[in-house]
Amino acid sequence: MKKPLLVAVLAMLPTTAFAATPPEGVPLEVRRGFFTEADIGAFFTLGGENIYSNAQTYLQLGVGYDVTDKLTLGVHFGLGSSAANCFAGYVPDSDVCSMSDNFTVAFADITAGYMVSLADRLYLVPKVAAGLTRLDPAPVGSGDPGAAMTAPNAGLGIGLEYATPMDHFSVGADFLARYLIGPNIPTFAIFPRVKYTF
Template sequence: MRKPLLVAVLALLPTPVLAATPPEGVPLEVRRGFFTEADIGTFFTLGGENIYSNAQTYLQLGVGYDLTDKVSLGVHFGLGASAANCFAGYLPDSDVCSMSDNFTVSFGDVTAAYMVPLAERLYLMPKVAAGLTRMDPAPVGSGDPGQSMTAPNAGLGIGIEYATPMDHFSVGADFMARYIIGPNISTFALFPRVKYTF
């Protein structure tokens, strides 16, 4: 008597399991929270004796956190270079720059972005950034031409981001303009982004 009852109970067990919503056909939710990103693009400066620098490779690494579905904060380290553009002026009767006309530019910035939905999983992202910039060797100043210099920077940017169907991964592209305060150098970076949200 107990055996047939046990068999009947075991036969009914899969029913609640099968009643659950199957994973197929359920849209993936955009993952939000702690993220890292890696970006490689191009970088140049404006101003100086040559009006603009030659385009150089730009590398940016960042970590951040999505505070809400629309607001994210991050810390980013960026590395670029200004090539063949003299900001300190030429030596008298010469086309030789009085300081270095080739220098690396390192950014350490805090960034904030606001995500504006354009379509499902696609966002327009206006951004602001502020932090410190290190230039090596110094492109302006009255000290030793071989020394580096540090100055604050502030910037604005615009980006686009798509949350891919691959869980955790988003891709996009950014255009960021920063102004280095003190030496008065305008910098621009254009780069694709790959973002991983944990």
């Protein structure tokens, strides 16, 4: 009597095993919500007496929120510098810039991006940015040559983002062009991105 019951239980074991989670696990969903990111890349400006500045290191830190699967909003703080490019013109009969030809550019921007799916977990992300910029020392103007200045900025960018199989982490690369309104200086930043979504 016990043998048929044991045989029936053993016969059902493979069915139970097949009903369990497959060995490969369940597909990992792309995490959305509150995120932070850290970016290090290159920064340069265009215009001025030398047409373009030497490329310098660019650092950007940000926090944001994925409002939907497509729309993302954030606040980003960026720091770069313009080197060896005179925007105020040279002192007459010399090659000395009348204002500083080397200056730090600090951004505080609100950004918005729209994620367009290119493939599974890979997105093209057009972006807009707007905020304030601090230039220290001021590269243009009629004030104290050693003083800093603040100017609004607006910009457009494009990026790629890949949601890695490591939960929480996305990586990517961005190109961001911003125009400093007032000093009339175009700036450009190219940087890889590392994003952590909580």
